[in-house]
Amino acid sequence: MKSCRRLFLGVLLACCVAWLFPPQAAAEPPEAQPSPRYPARIVTLAPSLTEIVYALDRGELLVGASTYSDFPAVAKSLPRVGSYARPDLERIVALRPDCCLAVAGMTPPEAISRLQDLGVAVHVLDTASLEAVLASILKIGRLLDASDRAASLVGDMRQTIERVARERDNGPRPAVLYQIGFAPMHAACRGTFINELLELAGGRNVCAAMQGYPQLTNEQAVAFRPEVILIPTMGTDAFDAAKAQWNAWPEVPAVRQGRIFFLDSDLFDRPGPRLTQGLEELVRLLRQPPTPAAGKQP
Incomplete structure (x- = not known):
């Protein structure tokens, strides 16, 4: 009888403990961190x-x-x-x-x-x-x-x-002037992505000793004796005026050989996805042979 009473009291105590101290639920995994907020505007x-x-x-x-x-x-x-x-x-x-x-x-x-x-x-x-x-x-x-x-x-x-680098001709590199603007004239020189494009395409920048986009005098530009002159879009009238100015110096190889070219400035002046299109256009122009018609766009 005493053993039954002890068993009953033991069961009752266990139930009370379970009721007073319920087992802890398993810890939930931490919530996933929200993904970074990307801009919408x-x-x-x-x-x-x-x-x-x-x-x-x-x-x-x-x-x-x-x-x-x-x-x-x-x-x-x-x-x-x-x-x-x-x-x-x-x-x-x-x-x-x-x-x-x-x-x-x-x-x-x-x-x-x-x-x-x-x-x-x-x-x-x-x-x-x-x-x-x-x-x-x-x-x-x-x-x-x-x-x-x-x-x-x-x-x-x-x-x-x-x-382009792999296919580049290892022969002589033509001396190139990348002209920006007309009056005043500036040039793309060392330390610019345009200089990198010129070199990749097989050209030699005539003003690579200068930095950035300096202003050039007419005398400086002529003294460089460029074999190719590249002029990005300035409007047809401005390009014609620039070309006419160069034609006043027939001793410049690019003028004598008809290698003054008009460029789509958007392919060169905008450092973005179309730069490699500009690079391929440079390769094409630098491979153009001299022509008797000075300054004529191929």
Whole structure:
């Protein structure tokens, strides 16, 4: 009888303990961290950046772009926010962007600082060299959740660069002047991505001893005795005037041999996805033989 009573009391005590101290539920795994928030509203402060965003198939995120953002054609319909040198901060803020994309050395630092003070995130991209351009495309890809597309695009561009370098003639390199503007005249020199393109295409930059985009006097330009003169788009009238000016110096090899060429500036002056198209165009032009008709575009 006593043993039964002890058994009953033991069971009753166990039930009380279980009721008072229920077993702890197994710890739930930590919640997955939310994925990074990608911007949904973007303003680009240079045409090259507009082209990059579209090349990454993220054009639907654009709510504004700088003046002259005209490629692809759909970009022409975007609201304008001023030029890369003079962005319209009031218009930018009115578009309520999640972020702006800017170019180091082009977008004024004071404009960047002011936008940041107004609560607009600004991502500044380096485009001073070919490698920097490729790295900036990858960076924008990460920012816009388009890393795979960016890697594919950069891979294609690298393949073109490597092919051109592999097929380059090891013979003499023609002396090239890349002329920017007419009055005054500037040139693309050492430390620029255009200089890299010229060298990759098989040319020798006549002003490689100079840095950046210096202004040249007519006397300096003639003294370089370029064998090829490349003039990016300045409008037909301006190009004709520049060519007429060069024709006044028939002792310059490029004038005598008819190797003054008019370029589509968008392929060269916009450090973006179409730079490799510009590279292939340079290869074509530098391989053009001399012609008796001075300054004639092939």
